[in-house]
Amino acid sequence: MRKRLTVTIALFFFISLILFLNNTVPLVSIVQGGVQKAFEIPKSFLYRTSKTILPNKTDEISRLKEENKKLSVRITELEKIRKDNEAYQSQFAQSKESSAHLLPADVIGFEGKTTRPTKIVVNRGVEDGVKVGMAVVFEKNLVGKIDRVGASYSVVVLPISTDFTATGKTVEDETEGIITGQNDFILFDHILITDPLKQGDVVVTKGSVNAQGIGLPPGVVVGKVKTVSKVDTKPFQTAEVESLLSFNTLTKVFIEISGL
Amino acid sequence: MITKSILIVLLFLMLVIESTFIAYPFVLVVSLFAITVFRSNRILIAIFTLTLLLDTVRVIPLGTTTLFVFAFALLSSFYQRSLHAADVLIFAGVIFVISIVYSIVTFYSVNIFLSIVVFASILAVLSWAYSTRGVLTERNLS
Numbered sequence: 001m002r003k004r005l006t007v008t009i010a011l012f013f014f015i016s017l018i019l020f021l022n023n024t025v026p027l028v029s030i031v032q033g034g035v036q037k038a039f040e041i042p043k044s045f046l047y048r049t050s051k052t053i054l055p056n057k058t059d060e061i062s063r064l065k066e067e068n069k070k071l072s073v074r075i076t077e078l079e080k081i082r083k084d085n086e087a088y089q090s091q092f093a094q095s096k097e098s099s100a101h102l103l104p105a106d107v108i109g110f111e112g113k114t115t116r117p118t119k120i121v122v123n124r125g126v127e128d129g130v131k132v133g134m135a136v137v138f139e140k141n142l143v144g145k146i147d148r149v150g151a152s153y154s155v156v157v158l159p160i161s162t163d164f165t166a167t168g169k170t171v172e173d174e175t176e177g178i179i180t181g182q183n184d185f186i187l188f189d190h191i192l193i194t195d196p197l198k199q200g201d202v203v204v205t206k207g208s209v210n211a212q213g214i215g216l217p218p219g220v221v222v223g224k225v226k227t228v229s230k231v232d233t234k235p236f237q238t239a240e241v242e243s244l245l246s247f248n249t250l251t252k253v254f255i256e257i258s259g260l
Numbered sequence: 261m262i263t264k265s266i267l268i269v270l271l272f273l274m275l276v277i278e279s280t281f282i283a284y285p286f287v288l289v290v291s292l293f294a295i296t297v298f299r300s301n302r303i304l305i306a307i308f309t310l311t312l313l314l315d316t317v318r319v320i321p322l323g324t325t326t327l328f329v330f331a332f333a334l335l336s337s338f339y340q341r342s343l344h345a346a347d348v349l350i351f352a353g354v355i356f357v358i359s360i361v362y363s364i365v366t367f368y369s370v371n372i373f374l375s376i377v378v379f380a381s382i383l384a385v386l387s388w389a390y391s392t393r394g395v396l397t398e399r400n401l402s
């Protein structure tokens with residue numbers, strides 16, 4: 001009896017090993033896609049339910065945060081328009097029409113802490129044209145970028161995650177730096193000590209799109225500078241950036257699919 | 261029979277909780293304890309199916325969780341056969357280490373507090389089952 005069980009265990013172990021080593025086989029992807037589709041509706045429903053059941057902040061704070069988020073986005077837009085106007089006037093340059101296409105996706109899971117997730121799972125995958133590195137946004141705010149792609153699901157790495165890195169700049173002074181996650185907050189790092197940076201500055205993506213049009217587009221709001229850490233003897237200054245989004249309450253996001 | 265059916269339902273619930281509400285390897289931990297306590301084909305098939313489902317819905321390489329579970333099952337089987345003994349506490353310690361390694365490999369954040377709560381709960385249930393129903397004696401666990 002015991003020997004038979006050991007044989008069964010060994011058999012399952014080898015099947016697992018074969019499956020693990022043949023993840024990209026089309027048949028496996030088709031089956032995975034089917035399973036993910038079947039689980040999509042219950043997972044989406046349960047995730048949304050959990051977000052409505054979980055205790056939220058007071059209405060007033062939520063309202064002010066929402067207002068703050070909208071105003072920050074508006075400032076960014078106005079600043080961009082002002083700079084565009086200056087550029088047009090001085091150089092008669094023409095802006096290229098963006099071919100980015102927004103694909104709506106439901107958040108159906110997460111990784112990391114419940115109150116501070118570092119990655120979220122969305123119900124879009126290879127079948128929907130999603131690729132690793134694509135930007136994910138919500139109301140012109142950066143949610144993250146695609147980290148892993150399954151047949152029907154994808155995992156989005158949030159700016160708060162240590163796996164996230166991007167180039168960024170401030171809207172006000174165009175101070176450039178590197179945006180990295182620290183699991184508890186977003187760090188705006190490698191900023192020259194001589195560059196202007198102050199509390200309340202809005203940080204946006206500098207843009208890093210590859211030849212296929214995949215990557216983070218410029219001007220997407222990452223957050224606001226909360227605190228600045230500056231030591232005169234060091235060549236760089238750093239800043240803690242606070243996202244205008246509450247990642248743990250997101251239920252809908254948009255994936256920027258270029259070239260569609 | 262009923263205990264095993266409850267365990268399969270519990271594993272499915274753990275799958276839903278793990279992939280939606282709380283990022284903690286519940287399925288792995290419960291599966292490893294289940295394999296330690298109940299060594300039956302029915303449980304093995306259920307665990308195999310549910311762990312593959314978990315890998316699919318979590319968008320991690322298919323077979324990752326299954327490999328962890330069955331590698332442990334295989335090694336524990338050899339251990340029990342060679343020493344003719346199995347202490348639940350030793351297995352609990354090994355499962356604890358495996359759950360931490362698995363958390364790191366599959367992008368979970370290591371939550372020691374939650375781990376302690378989960379392991380204490382499972383050990384309490386096993387202790388209760390042993391004292392009232394003699395579940396563990398079936399498998400010659402000391």
